[in-house]
Amino acid sequence: MEPHSYISQMSHSFFFPQAIKDAMRSAEACSTEETKIEMKLIAAPLYTLTTSTLNKAEGLAVVEKAVETARTVVEAKRGKLVVKEAPKVVTAEDDRLMAEKMAELEAANAEVDGDDSGSSDDEGMSYEEG
Numbered sequence: 001m002e003p004h005s006y007i008s009q010m011s012h013s014f015f016f017p018q019a020i021k022d023a024m025r026s027a028e029a030c031s032t033e034e035t036k037i038e039m040k041l042i043a044a045p046l047y048t049l050t051t052s053t054l055n056k057a058e059g060l061a062v063v064e065k066a067v068e069t070a071r072t073v074v075e076a077k078r079g080k081l082v083v084k085e086a087p088k089v090v091t092a093e094d095d096r097l098m099a100e101k102m103a104e105l106e107a108a109n110a111e112v113d114g115d116d117s118g119s120s121d122d123e124g125m126s127y128e129e130g
Helices: 016-028 056-076 092-109
Strands: 002-010 038-043 046-050 080-090
Touching: 002 056, 016 038, 016 056, 046 056, 056 080, 080 092
Parallel strands: none
Antiparallel strands: 002 046, 002 080, 038 046
16 A cells, blocks of 8 residues: 655745755655655656555555645745645556556657757858858
């Protein structure tokens, strides 16, 4: 069983990258001997907090605590943490569906024939000073 939660962190502060690192460390510090929390970047500003455990209730409680701990750190640095998906237990099927969705988004975002690469406008043009 893998309890997890998706969160988004935002700030316009120059020091916010350090706040994110601090939030990640504080969330991961909520780990217990049985439930190790991991906070990973999905695509800025989206992160996921996950753990693997046999105890569903404990796993969800630890993930919820990690989210709130990260929120406290981010807000103390004048940032904002938004829970995009509340802590829940995911299955292997959920993971497969998420991987498919991410692959679709990546494919849709990939450059295709006909996209402007930015350099084609300059082909054949020259400038001589003099």
